[in-house]
Amino acid sequence: MSAPAGNSRPFLNRRLAAFGTTIFAEMSALAARTGSINLGQGFPDTDGPAEIAEAASRAVLSGLGNQYPPGPGIPELRTAIAAHQQRFYGLRYDPDTEVLVTAGATEAIAAALLALLEPGDEVIALEPFYDSYAACIAMAGAVRVPLTLRAPDFRPDIDALSDAITPRTRLLLLNTPHNPTGTVLTPAELAAIAELAVRHDLLVITDEVYEHLVFEGSHTPLASLPGMRERTVTISSAGKTYSFTGWKVGWITAPPELVAAVRSVKQFLTFVSSGPFQYAVAEALALPDTYYEGLRAGLAAKRDLLADGLAAAGFRVFRPQGTYFITTDIAPLGEKDGLAFCRALPERCGVVAIPNQVFYDDESAGATQVRWAFCKKTDVLHEAVERLQRLT
Numbered sequence: 001m002s003a004p005a006g007n008s009r010p011f012l013n014r015r016l017a018a019f020g021t022t023i024f025a026e027m028s029a030l031a032a033r034t035g036s037i038n039l040g041q042g043f044p045d046t047d048g049p050a051e052i053a054e055a056a057s058r059a060v061l062s063g064l065g066n067q068y069p070p071g072p073g074i075p076e077l078r079t080a081i082a083a084h085q086q087r088f089y090g091l092r093y094d095p096d097t098e099v100l101v102t103a104g105a106t107e108a109i110a111a112a113l114l115a116l117l118e119p120g121d122e123v124i125a126l127e128p129f130y131d132s133y134a135a136c137i138a139m140a141g142a143v144r145v146p147l148t149l150r151a152p153d154f155r156p157d158i159d160a161l162s163d164a165i166t167p168r169t170r171l172l173l174l175n176t177p178h179n180p181t182g183t184v185l186t187p188a189e190l191a192a193i194a195e196l197a198v199r200h201d202l203l204v205i206t207d208e209v210y211e212h213l214v215f216e217g218s219h220t221p222l223a224s225l226p227g228m229r230e231r232t233v234t235i236s237s238a239g240k241t242y243s244f245t246g247w248k249v250g251w252i253t254a255p256p257e258l259v260a261a262v263r264s265v266k267q268f269l270t271f272v273s274s275g276p277f278q279y280a281v282a283e284a285l286a287l288p289d290t291y292y293e294g295l296r297a298g299l300a301a302k303r304d305l306l307a308d309g310l311a312a313a314g315f316r317v318f319r320p321q322g323t324y325f326i327t328t329d330i331a332p333l334g335e336k337d338g339l340a341f342c343r344a345l346p347e348r349c350g351v352v353a354i355p356n357q358v359f360y361d362d363e364s365a366g367a368t369q370v371r372w373a374f375c376k377k378t379d380v381l382h383e384a385v386e387r388l389q390r391l392t
Helices: 023-034 050-061 075-089 104-116 131-139 158-164 187-199 256-266 275-284 289-312 338-349 378-391
Strands: 099-102 122-127 143-148 169-175 203-207 232-237 250-253 316-318 325-329 369-373
Touching: 023 338, 050 275, 075 099, 075 250, 075 275, 099 104, 099 256, 104 131, 104 169, 104 203, 104 232, 104 250, 104 256, 122 131, 131 143, 143 158, 158 187, 169 187, 187 203, 289 316, 289 325, 289 378, 338 369, 338 378
Parallel strands: 122 143, 122 169, 169 203, 203 232
Antiparallel strands: 099 250, 232 250, 316 325, 325 369
């Protein structure tokens, strides 16, 4: 079968025609090609707790999970997820009917959106949004409606959210702590969002993968607010909290009817995944409070190291409340195009970052914003800061 003349992408369906290679793949390849420090893609450069890696090894060697695990996830992990929600947030979920294990949070988001949306439904999402949100909404045939978080504080405009809701609005897609801005929604903001969701009878999907990476304030799950548990699909994963991003173990917690809907889609995406790693993550979720406290303290110190270095290099720095990303403005450097800046940066100083404009529908809203990951070794961050001084 040959491609029609003049059509460079004839086989990709029209819903995804606007989505090419992700910016993360492009910039990571650029880092590898140029030998640059990769502060673009959000993955740690060290492994998580050794005892959890050993638990995975034991599972493999003992034969646990080497064959298909149960579709909803192994009972040990589902029980551990339910215990985690109770331990940290006082939320009670039945591990048999209200917990579903997925191939990372990315599959959880895709399965939830595909399960809960009909073509033409509107989805309101915080902009800038993680790139898979837009692609998954498109795959569902739905319409994304951005609620833009604007510099310098990146707070949601609740009046604008209210105005954006129409009879076609089906679902709110929230991310807190928010990637890429580092915003952590406050209890007051969440309460206002919950009131609108209840009033308009909306479903809500919350991406909470950075729930334990909060440096200022605290994380409050939307499902813990009045009227929200029954309409909220809460998503998280092990990758960000335990620094095992390659294991791809995620999950949702939700009422039985929402879990059943998402499971109906998930079974035709990956069916099951990550068998041995599920046993290890079950143990990780039971780590003591000192682990989570150390994780936050270590990342907060790295945040400050990189933020101070970026400011010294001439960037305007928006210090994040959570996640492991820093957003900066390149305008003080005389730059106007974040994408061009990031593509040229490796040759200029040997560092790779991500242009935020790719996370916006209206690219002009984030044209001069650039995101940096600080989930790296301290000596790597020191070297990156030193290299960035070449820009001044």
